[in-house]
Amino acid sequence: MGIDINHCTAAWCCCCLHFQSMVQSYLEGVGWGLEQLQEARAELKEVSQSLKKAGLESNGNTDGVKSLERLREVSVNHCQLLAAVSNLPRLYSVRSMVLETERLVESRRLLEAHARLMDLEQWQDDILWQLHGAAGTAGSALSTEDQELVAKYFSGVGKLVDALGKELWAVVSSALALARQNPTPFVSAVRIVEREEALDQALLEERGGPRGSSRPLPPGRPRCWRACFFQVLEEAVSARFRSVSYLHTRGPGLAGHLSALQHAIMADLATVRHLLEHCVPSHYQITRAYLRASNHCLHAHLAQVSSWDLESGEIFAVLNWVLHIYNSPDMMGHPELVTEMEKEELGPLISTEGLEQLQNKYVQSVRKSVSEWMHKALQVELQDWQRDQEPDTDHEGFYQTSLPTIITQMLEENARVALMIGQSLRDQTIQMGLYEMENLLNRFREALVESGKEHRKDLSNNKNKFYLHYLLASISNCIILKKSTESLQQQQSSRSAGQFSRTPSNPLAALDRAVRRACRLVMDQLLLDLQPLLPGLMTRHWLVQGDPTPKLCTILEHHLELYGRVRPPCRQRLQEEAQWLMVVEYVRALMQKRMVCRNAEERRQLAQQMVQDDQQFREIFHGLEGEGSVPEVNPLALLPVLADFIKLKDPGMLTLEVSGLAAKYPDISEEHVSVLLDIRGDVSRDIRGAVLDLLEQSAPPLPAGYRPIFTDILVPPSTMAFCLPTAKCA
Helix, strand or coil, X not given: CCCCHHHHHHHHHHHHHHHHHHHHHXXXXXXXXXXXXXXXXXXXXXXXXXXXXXXXXXXXXXXXXXXXXHHHHHHHHHHHHHHXXXXXXXXXXXXXXXXXXXXXXXXXXXXXXXXXXXXXXXXXXXXXXXHHHHHHXXXXXXXXXXXXXXXXXXXXXXXXXXXXXXXXXXXXXXXXXXXXXXXXXXXXXXXXHHHHHHHHHHHHHHHHCCCCCCCCCCCCCCCCHXXXXXXXXXXXXXXHHHCCCCHHHCCHHHHHHHHHHHHHHXXXXXXXXXXXXXXCCHHHXXXXXXXXXXXXXXXXXXXXXXXXXXXXHHHHHHHHHHHHHCCCCCCCCCHHHHHHHXXXXXXXXXXXXXXXXXXXXXXXXXXXXXXXXXXXXXXXXHHHCCCCCCCEECCCCXXXXXXXXXXXXXXXXXXXXXXXXXXXXXXXXXXXXXXXXXXXXXXHHHHHHHHHHHHXXXXXXXXXXXXXXXXHHHXXXXXXXXXXXXXXXXXXXXXXXXXXXXXXXXXXHHHHHHHHHHHHHHHHHHXXXXXXXXHHCCCHHHHHHCCCHHHHHHHHHHHHHHHCCCCCCHHHHHHHHHHXXXXXXHXXXXXXCCCCCCCHHHHHHHHHHHHHHHHHHHHHCHHHHHCCCCCCCCHHHXXXXXXXXXXXXXXXXXXXXXXXXXXHXXXXXXXXXXXXXXXXXXXXXXXXXXXXXXXXXXXXXCCCCCCCCCCCCCCCCCCCCCCCCCCCCC
16 A cells, blocks of 8 residues: 655644644743742742831830839739729628528528528629639639638638528428428428529529539539438438337337337328428429338338347238238328329338248248247146046047147137238248148157056056046047148148248148057057956856956947047047957967867857857947948958857868858968867868868968958967978968
8 A cells, every 4th residue: 555645744744833832831831930939039028028127126115015014913903902992891791791690590580591691602702703803804813812811701601501501401300390380480491492492503504504604603502402401301201210229119019119100101191291292392292202201211120120030920010011001091002192102113111032031030930939839738738648537528528638729729820810911921831830730740649659658667556547538539639630730731822832841741641640659559558458358268267157258348348438539530440440459369369279179069169159259249349330430341250250160060161161261361371270270179180181281272362452360360389299291280
């Protein structure tokens, strides 16, 4: 491609022209800048010359300025003299006004005294400000000497403030009494407080705020007398509680003290609402202030009272007053105070933790008292057992002593009193009572055992003729205590069971153990009375004469008659046990082999006498079935069965007879059957072996609910020298 030479030449010429134009503009700017620098240099030179000239002229005027300092000092002195001359009348009258104001304060002309005091304070403030202004004009701060001079000259003013405040607070602290007699001093005090409060507010807004003047606050400002007013009111309320001493509130005196507090507080509240409310501005809300003060003081006072070593009655008085009386319509629940109470949350007199501690303290105190009373009641019971007369009887004819009545009334009364405080305290008290009941019953059972031992030692002296009677009374007592215990347990709420201790109390089990022990001792006494006659059974004399069965029946009748003085169901239990004991001892006498039949006639007589004895025993126990407590296995039914076994004519039928006997009485052993075979006196070795083999092979297990009778009857050892290996040993 060819290059256009003309076109390139034209472009080069344009570039050269443009560059020449740029250089020309730059050179013009540099020239203008140099001209400006030259002009500035000339102006600076002119200013420098003017400053040198002014400095020379100023140095020439120094002597004239020094002559003006003397004029300034004269001016300051003139201002001070002018302030002194203008304040001379006030300064001369300060002392007289202080004295006059003191007289007004002493005579309780408080409003006039306060007006004079305000004038004095205003003069003091004005003088300080004038001196401060003069010092500021002189270019210095107010000297310490001037401040001390003014303070010393007006020292009486500060004392007047203290004296007026003292009188003022004395009036406020006596507000309740003054309101009933002459409220004028109290009204004057309130007006003074409001003046002071307004003056404090005005001075703070004028001088103390961020936009206030440089003038300082007067000495002692702000006074905050309105806050002091309510503080003095609270101290006046607390004075009623501080005056109470410990000795004056011990025992019944504490309840009286709390009652006096109640009446005093309500009387004061009535005075506040009906009289003082009209003497103060509405924004004071003095009723609410009094409620706060009294609640605060009561809280502190009751905390002090709760820390004392109080008895149960005193703790009850405090709890009842705090939980019920204080919030009742007779006090803070009064209809006219309900509105105030809704507006003001006063808080509890005693904290929840404090109430729990106080209730625990109450329960421990009651427990100590209950334990002491139970111990005393048991001692009285033990002394009653030694009396030479029968126990007392109730309206139904049952034996009883004072023990259950004392215990029942004490526990029920404690529960009733505790319920007046609250269900929780009632439950704790019942639980405590059940524990103490269990402890008492354990000691009672031990006392029964000791009494039985002592009685057996003194049998020869016949020292305690009514031992059995008091045993029966003890059983009746346990039945009464059981009913009382069940009643107390029913009163308890399920959530409170076990609160008193980690281990639940079980007084019913202790009662059952005590009853079992007493019944065992009664049976021991019956056996003791029967023991002398039992050796006469199953003898030749008994077979011929029938003795001593009638005497045994007489003893049984006497005992059963006494058992009738025992409350059901233990009465039936004793009758059953007596029946079992008589049968067991009768069969035991049979097992002694005192008489072995020599022929069929003796076997018939022996069986006949046993049947007659059974009939006599049945006549004695005839009332047992009518009382609705018939044992599953009647022990008397054993005697006819044994009689039939003995009088059986055909010895070959003994195997069948033993089979029936073992079916009815599965606890009968080979030894028992062997003794019965010996008593018959006509059983050969072969029959004996067959009978015993059959018994061994067909020994049935004891059925559920079966009460063994032969287990308690031991068989005397055999007197045989030896026996054949193929035959059973008797």
